[in-house]
Amino acid sequence: MPTLSQQLLAKEAKYGASNYKPLDVMLCRGEGVWVWDLDGKRYLDCLSAYSAVNQGHCHPRILAALTEQASRLTLTSRAFHNDQLGLFYEELCTLTRSTRALPMNSGAEAVETALKVARKWAYQVKGVPADQAEIIVCDGNFHGRTLSVVSFSTDEPSRHGFGPFTSGFRIIPYGDADALEAAITRNTAAFLVEPIQGEAGVIIPPAGYLARARALCTEHDVLLILDEIQTGLGRTGALLAEEHEGIEADLTLIGKALSGGFYPVSAVLSHDAAMGVLKPGEHGSTFGGNPLACAVSRMALKVLVEEGMIENSARMGRRLQDGLAAIQTGVVREVRGRGLMIAIELDPAAGGARRFCEHLRDQGILCKETHTNTLRVTPPLVIDTDTVDWALDRFSRVLSAA
Structure with missing residues (x-):
């Protein structure tokens, strides 16, 4: 019997246009910097819907404004x-x-x-x-x-x-x-x-x-x-x-x-x-x-x-970028960015960024590749110090293992 995720993926494949190639994860809930899949596994969102959820997933004050206005x-x-x-x-x-x-x-x-x-x-x-x-x-x-x-x-x-x-x-x-x-x-x-x-x-x-x-x-x-x-x-x-x-x-x-x-x-x-x-x-x-x-x-x-999200972006961006740059591995050519808009440029010999996205997913981090060899790292602006350090540990595991 196919799992619910498999059933939903089959429906997408049968009825949807094939203009996207998503990472293999089926999300159903989000809060702050975190999202969950149908099996209850939690992931740190390091894409933020291409920076559309800077304020974090399902921010309660925005949700309240939405529901109040939607009722009027x-x-x-x-x-x-x-x-x-x-x-x-x-x-x-x-x-x-x-x-x-x-x-x-x-x-x-x-x-x-x-x-x-x-x-x-x-x-x-x-x-x-x-x-x-x-x-x-x-x-x-x-x-x-x-x-x-x-x-x-x-x-x-x-x-x-x-x-x-x-x-x-x-x-x-x-x-x-x-x-x-x-x-x-x-x-x-x-x-x-x-x-x-x-x-x-x-x-x-x-x-x-x-x-x-x-x-x-x-x-x-x-x-x-x-x-x-x-x-x-x-x-x-x-x-x-x-x-x-x-x-x-x-x-x-x-x-x-x-x-x-x-x-x-x-x-x-x-x-x-x-x-x-x-x-x-x-x-x-x-x-x-x-x-x-x-x-x-x-x-x-x-x-x-x-809520000071702009200032937090500057602080946490420096911490995250410095931490990524300090990871000792031969597969990283460059870490660049400003604030919480960061990219990890990989050596083309590393086999492309997509496989690193898959390994990071297994470690509980969701990223997206771009232009074959680049990993974008853009978490919501509400990320805190402990979560940045947690993420750096996972990035180090994946990049060092390569």
Whole structure:
């Protein structure tokens, strides 16, 4: 007789699309930094749903906000006002020092929104000739899965078989400010970049890169768009990763942890000059800015700040990164990161990161590989010292055994 896990896996295989290859574990419950499978085995979540559960699984204050709002009003569309949207705007803009916010649902929707805003701004404000606006992006980028976004991806599996692609994008090397300067023309509308490339393997640009990018964009009247969907909301030990270089973007994209993992919520943050180009009927979303999303996000932001999760990310990130770097083994080429956004780069001769994820799973830690030889280590921001040390012992066992 197949186990319940086996029965559920068979249903996924029979009825689901085959666009994912999950690690072989069937989860059914989560609390804080921990998740449990159907057999009752506990695991430390070191992926945090790609940084969507920065506040930890099933945070009680966010759960209470969700259930309270769900019992009153969940959806109005933007055809009518609701009593949560204005409060959400005010609290989000005050916290992030933004002037305007536009709520959407997924991170990819936020990216698409920013691309539309940048193009419209280029035509209406900068004076770029119609349909000639260009947006500069970086190789190794990951900004989502929509057709326009994969049009400027350099990851071949993301592009193969999906053409023809959207034009109007120019790709430059990541972390190369000289390449950015050379790519800017009078038709350049925006530069879209991740402060730290997440899916590429936690790639951190050279010090001063973002500051120079900001200066170049200002000099040439180009919008700087920072995709902080993974790096934002405490993940790197700051509210936004832009703070590490003391800059402010023209448009900042946030999502994932904006709802603490309870609900799909994203937002585009901007100033009046950029966001002001949108007029009624030109862009929107049925679910964007709905009262349930706003109530959940308001509480997700409150607990992030009030419970010191951002500061904890910086402290625990240093402890975890230093501990991983101290593990004596020949299979590790590099440990890099900022805050609790960490990667372990493995020697290609070690046989790939996937098998290490499987061994770590057996030790009670859930990680995810990326780009074959990289392990991402991104636990919820509520992790404590004892749990970090517990995890380091398990990482040492697995990496040393290799």
